Amino acid sequence: MAEALATGEPLGLLDVASAFLSATDPRRDSPFRSDDAEPLPPREELVQAFLHVPRLEASALVAAIAGLTGDRVLRARAHREIALRGHVLPRWLTELDRARTADRAAEFGHVLGDGESLLLGVTLADGSELAVSVYVDHNLGTVVKDALVVPGALPDLIVLMQETTDDPDLGISELAPADVRARATEAIEDGARLFPPLETDTWPANRPLVEWAVGLLPAGGQGYQRPEWSxxxxxxxxxxxxxxxxxxxxxxxxxxxxxxxxxxxxxxxxxxxxxxxxxxxxxxxxxxxxxxxxxxxxxxxxxxxxxxxxxxxxxxxxxxxxxxxxxxxxxxxxxxxxxxxxxxRSPRLQGPDALLATLGVLDPDELLAEQAQQELARVVGGAAALEELDAEPLPDEPFAWERVPDDVHGRVAEVVELVDRCCDAMLDVEHRTATRRLVAAAAEGDPEVFRRRGRSDTLAAAACWLVVRSNQQAGGGGLTTKELMAHFGLTGSPSQRGTALLKAIGAAAYDPAGPQLGSPRYLTSERRRQLIAARDASSDPRD
CATH class of the missing domain: 1.10.150 (DNA polymerase; domain 1)
Structure with missing residues (x-):
């Protein structure tokens, strides 16, 4: 405060008062903070302490605080105390309530609309001028990201901004002062609710000063108009x-x-x-x-x-x-x-979990490990199946005809023959056994799948596709759907017939990660090895 008073310039002293008000602003508190630091005493208590310090610097600080907050009771008491002490303060400071804004205001923005700077000017009681630039960021939710207060008139700041940019897509346009007040107030309030808060070298330390300046603008303006999209x-x-x-x-x-x-x-x-x-x-x-x-x-x-x-x-x-x-x-x-x-393709938190982890409420490592275990259990049909998983190769197993109703034997035989040809030509014995098991389970679970009119090759292709997809890691290589369908002489997607087969065996008809058969009976030894490794790696989040 002594240094700020010595300069004779208003901005230094106002910056100090603004920083004090910002540090004691209740909006900076958050129930999610894990900060163990000793909290500051309440603002009112600190101001009372300053009023009992008979120094010029304390008088100046209290006068600035009273002026920026607009607290008339505090201002009256401060002026009374200052008069009793005989301290002489600058006119602009004792008459902050007589400050006025310029008749014009403006915005400085880019054609791509990431944000804009709202510009306004303030004239103090002694004729000193301040220019304010409030940057509103739309990508983060139309909130104030930063603000600058500089000495000088608003027209000088506008000329400076125009002269220091050669970007043809940046431009300054006039904006009604009332609209600047409405927009800046709205963006400041919305930004104050963000956690973690947006912080720069100047923001939110100068937020009280900016709010005071913005509050001098005329009311009744139009804020940001958000389009409604149905x-x-x-x-x-x-x-x-x-x-x-x-x-x-x-x-x-x-x-x-x-x-x-x-x-x-x-x-x-x-x-x-x-x-x-x-x-x-x-x-x-x-x-x-x-x-x-x-x-x-x-x-x-x-x-x-x-x-x-x-x-x-x-x-x-x-x-x-x-x-x-x-x-x-x-x-x-x-x-x-x-x-x-x-x-x-990486383990990540999504939705509310991601938000709670950002706020520090959840441990992201523990939650990701838990989610990984749940996902693996879902793939193999439950936690017990995951725990008992082994990597023994599937045997060369004959088709289980005893599970097939008599009236669909002929249709199932056609499908199995096509399945075997595909697996022999493009896959291996384990895939053939897994696909035979799938066809037998579907015939037993819902014979209507094989009673409906339709081509046997589409059913065979769908069965092979389900087994192939279930045994490939998400996004992994291997046999593509296009290659598989080409073997059967088909085009398009096998997903519709695949959905019918999934329902027939009691598996989920839709899964955002791709079709899952829900049992290790349909998984090759290589796929089960991958799952075992993932299970062990995620069993302890510290690994």
């Missing part, structure tokens, strides 16, 4: 994207499903604009949001970068974005795709 609106936009010349490579249902998810991200997160894509938005989507929020097979999520490229080209064409910016945004997809591909 599911029908999103679907209509998806149809437009898929019908555009940019979407010629989005040919399957997975692409359409992922497009819906990405549009959901665009409408429900950030500023609510599904056609706003920047390199930062790309990073948030690929590296954080999709791996954390979308529960699906890695092979499906792996297609997200291609879908995003299509959406970026469509959106930038709609908005008339410069080709150079489109190229930069597409380059960000290339940059973050490897990290995305690694993340979707």
């Amino acid at each position: 599911s029908t609106d999103r679907e209509a936009l998806a149809v437009r994207v898929l019908g555009s010349p940019f979407a010629t490579d989005l040919t399957d249902a997975h692409h359409r499903e992922l497009l819906g998810d990405i549009l959901w991200f665009g409408t429900d997160y950030g500023p609510g604009d599904p056609l706003r894509w920047s390199p930062v938005a790309v990073e948030l989507l690929l590296v954080d949001w999709i791996p954390r929020k979308i529960v699906a097979d890695a092979r499906l999520l792996a297609k997200a970068p291609d879908v995003l490229r299509t959406l970026i080209r469509f959106a930038h064409a709609e908005r008339g974005i410069r080709p150079e910016l489109t190229a930069e945004t597409l380059a960000a997809v290339d940059e973050f795709e490897p990290e995305h591909q690694e993340a979707i």
Whole structure:
């Protein structure tokens, strides 16, 4: 305070008072903090202590605190104490309540809309001027990420910002002072609720000073208007994207499903604009949001970068974005795709668990280990089966005809013959035994699967596909669906007939990680070795 008073400049002293108010701000407290440090005494108690210190610096600090908080009772008492002490303080300090804002305000932003700086000016009672720049970040939820208060007039700050940037996509535009107040207030309040809080060299230390300055602006302005998107609106936009010349490579249902998810991200997160894509938005989507929020097979999520490229080209064409910016945004997809591909194939917390781990409520290592054990148990049919799992090779086992009803013997025989040919040509004895077991269990569990009219080769292909997929690690190599179907002379997906077989044996008809047969009876020795290794590795989260 002594140094700040010695300069004769208002900003130094106001910065100190603002830092004190920020440090004692109840908004900085959180029930999730694990900080063992001794908490500060309440703000009122500290201010009372300063009032009992008969020094010029204490008088100046209390006067600044009273002025920034707008506490009339505190201001009256402070002025009374200061008068009794005979301390002479600058006019701008004793008359902070007479400060006024400039008649104009502005915003400084980028065409891609990651955020903007809200600009305003303040004139103190002695004619001194301050300029304020409040940066609002839309990618993090339209919250204040940083703010600067500098000496000088607002027009000088605007000229400086214009002269120090050569980016043609950055621009300053006039904004009604009341709108600046509404937007800044809203973004400050929303940012104060974030945990962990956003912190820079100046924020939130100067938050009380910024709030005081913003509070001098006229009220009644319009805050940020978030668009409302219904599911029908999103679907209509998806149809437009898929019908555009940019979407010629989005040919399957997975692409359409992922497009819906990405549009959901665009409408429900950030500023609510599904056609706003920047390199930062790309990073948030690929590296954080999709791996954390979308529960699906890695092979499906792996297609997200291609879908995003299509959406970026469509959106930038709609908005008339410069080709150079489109190229930069597409380059960000290339940059973050490897990290995305690694993340979707790695153990990770999702949904509420991810949030609670971030808040420090849950131990992520212990939770991931627990989830890994649950996932492995689900694959083999339960915790007991997982514990008893062995890696003995499946025997060369004959087909169990005793499990098949008499009236479907002929149809099952056709399917088994086709299955055996496929396994002999493309797989091995263990896969053949596993697939024979699957067909026998399905015939016993729901003979109607084999009574319905249909081709035997599609059933055989579906049975082989289920066993192959269940014995491959998620995203792993091996025999592809296309290669398998080609052996049977078929095209398309075997998933529909595969679903019928899964239901027949009592397994889950849908699993986001891919079809799971739910029993080690259908797993090869190699796959069971993989599961045993994963079981042992996740049994202790410290491993």
